């Protein structure tokens with residue numbers, strides 16, 4: 001950021017992760033909410049968190065893609081131990097695009113040939129749903145956005161919603177979790193594949209609005 005400020009004197013600059021930015025943008029898109037978790041699933045898994053309209057940084061920034069989730073039975077049987085070089089069987093290790101490709105014994109680019117009714121998507125949904133449950137219980141976001149290349153597989157959304165409701169088992173007494181309103185709780189990115197860049201645009205807009213015009 002200092003280098004940018006030196007290069008563009010007087011121009012407001014800000015910096016955040018590629019998942020926090022869309023999390024903030026998604027939260028501000030809907031005037032009825034102030035919090036959002038934004039999950040991207042591709043070659044890795046990233047989770048951005050916006051609470052009270054602001055991105056969460058904390059010690060560094062959230063790294064929810066590396067949370068541990070219970071291993072699904074089929075993975076226990078096949079002894080699939082995950083692909084994360086740091087943790088093996090964390091969320092990213094078990095449910096990123098490379099881990100799904102490893103199970104299917106295909107390249108990532110050939111994953112489009114896997115049918116919608118392949119059990120692999122139920123396996124994937126198990127992990128994403130556990131992540132949604134953890135986010136819901138720990139952060140109580142008003143919306144969870146699931147994006148990234150893997151979520152071009154639109155059949156995943158209903159699987160994740162159903163599994164999330166099953167795992168929560170009615171514990172969170174809110175209609176967005178108890179009823180079909182979960183369709184507006186676990187959602188696709190508003191800007192689709194442009195979620196990241198639109199998040200950056202939103203942060204830039206905020207930085208501009210917050211800076212003094214005389215600076």
Ligand SMILES: [Zn+2]
Pocket residue numbers: 065066084085086087088090091092093
């Ligand atoms: Zn990991």
